[in-house]
Amino acid sequence: MSYIFDVDDQTVWSPALRVGQLFTHTAENLARLLGCQTGLAPVANDMSDLDLQLFEPFAHKVFDEYCTTTNTIYRELLRSVLAPALVMLQRAGRTLPATTPQHQSFIDSLDQYARSMPT
Template identity: 30%
Template sequence: MSYPFGLDGETLWDAGYHSGLLYASLAHGAAEFLELPSGLTPNDQGGCDVDIEQFRVFVEGLYERYASTRNEVLHGLAHGLLVTSLVLLERAGGTLALTPPHAATLLDEKASLAHSMAV
């Protein structure tokens, strides 16, 4: 069983059920923390539809919070969610400018993770 994330009928990530459900839950929790909509809406296919504009704002907010602190716990908690979100954002046709000192690491990890995220 899968948990697909889609945009306008196109699958961006055909996640495994548990991976997809955990990602969506973490994104909704982080969105609440950031006081932003996540841009992810549960659909009838058992996954989520992505609203690209809301999702871009969410990922931007997550990245800004991540980049603006030196708190190692906050970095650890947000890191996997951020990298996964960057992959989804790119697949949806969105972009986000990353700045040093995190840019190189996040871009490398995004490229590596993207290979594991089935389309």
């Protein structure tokens, strides 16, 4: 069984059920920590719609946190949400601007990461 993340009628990621649930729960907890909303709208226990009006700013906030922190562990924990979020945004036709070399380096690494994210 899988978990489906959709933008409108387009599936932008369909991982295994537990992977999708872990991403969703981790993203929601991170959003609470950062004081924002994820834009993930559960449709069923195995599906969420992405509200890009909320998901894009959430991803941007996580991106900025990732690129500005010097704490290695915090950075890796952020990466577990950030990489899938940016791939889903790319698949939905959205990209976040690379305003620093750190941003660009992360974006450049996403092609390989995206290949492991089934749709």
